[in-house]
Amino acid sequence: MQFVSYTRLGRPGFGAKVGEGIIDLTERLAPGATSLKQAIAAGLLPVAREYISGRSAEFTDADVALLPVIPDPGKILCVGLNYESHRAETKRPDAKYPTIFTRFADSQIAHRQAILKPRVSDHLDFEAELAVVIGRGGRYISQETALDHIVGYACYNDATVRDWQRHTFQFTPGKNFPSTGAFGPQLVTPDEVGDYRSLRISGRLNGEVMQDATLADLIFPIATLISYCSSFTPLQSGDVILTGTPGGVGDRRDPPLFMKPGDVFEVDIPGVGLLINPIATES
Structure with a gap:
């Protein structure tokens, strides 16, 4: 799988790449999981695989402003x-x-x-x-x-x-x-x-x-x-x-x-x- 961090409509979030588009995962995998780092720490990436199964992309790269992959690493x-x-x-x-x-x-x-x-x-x-x-x-x-x-x-x-x-x-x-x-x-x-x-x-x-x-x-x-x-x-x-x-x-x-x-x-x-x-x- 491939994941991206971004801001969209002024709100930071993250999603999964699907073909040429993105499925938004912000707070959809668990309450409070608003960043890729949080999702990783909570072990939610396998949940993401299940979540996106059968779903279509919701928007494209042009609809977001990409952030560094992990905007806030501790180290x-x-x-x-x-x-x-x-x-x-x-x-x-x-x-x-x-x-x-x-x-x-x-x-x-x-x-x-x-x-x-x-x-x-x-x-x-x-x-x-x-x-x-x-x-x-x-x-x-x-x-x-x-x-x-x-x-x-x-x-x-x-x-x-x-x-x-x-x-x-x-x-x-x-x-x-x-x-x-x-x-x-x-x-x-x-x-x-x-x-x-x-x-x-x-x-x-x-x-x-x-x-x-x-x-x-x-x-x-x-x-x-x-x-x-x-x-x-x-x-x-x-x-x-x-x-x-x-x-x-x-x-x-x-x-x-x-x-x-x-x-x-x-x-x-x-x-x-x-x-x-x-x-x-x-x-």
């Missing part, structure tokens, strides 16, 4: 240097453990919303990534059971302001400018995706392929990431793990290539989605 845990091609281009040494940093929920935007180049930098870079959304939380999750904790996958552009990322050894400033974390268009459940390692991920700037890899290329597989992260923080329903970006980022090109107003960046993961975002200037 967004980002993984750096998780493809060998990217680790090599950064000239970083091999690592025994995943590189983990955080992104704030209020830095996120949705499919087709503008990524904003901040007024203080011209070094806005792209990072095509697969996002993992946690369904069933836990602490000290084993690698053997980790994939059972996933409720779905989505596309993400973890756009980075590179010069601010390098102000110190901490990545936080460069990763949290407003409107730089693009998340969408939809959440796709694991039964539709199958073995995530067969997925191909590409990032295109103005139609030209900049990044291209398969998820089998991850240095630390998703089960390892979930297990590792749950060891230092309890994972909750709706938490998001960004699994890393392949090589080909603009900062490591010769000459460097950064996103600028008027550009369009696409994250394409067939079987998961196509995330498209124009670039604009911060007002």
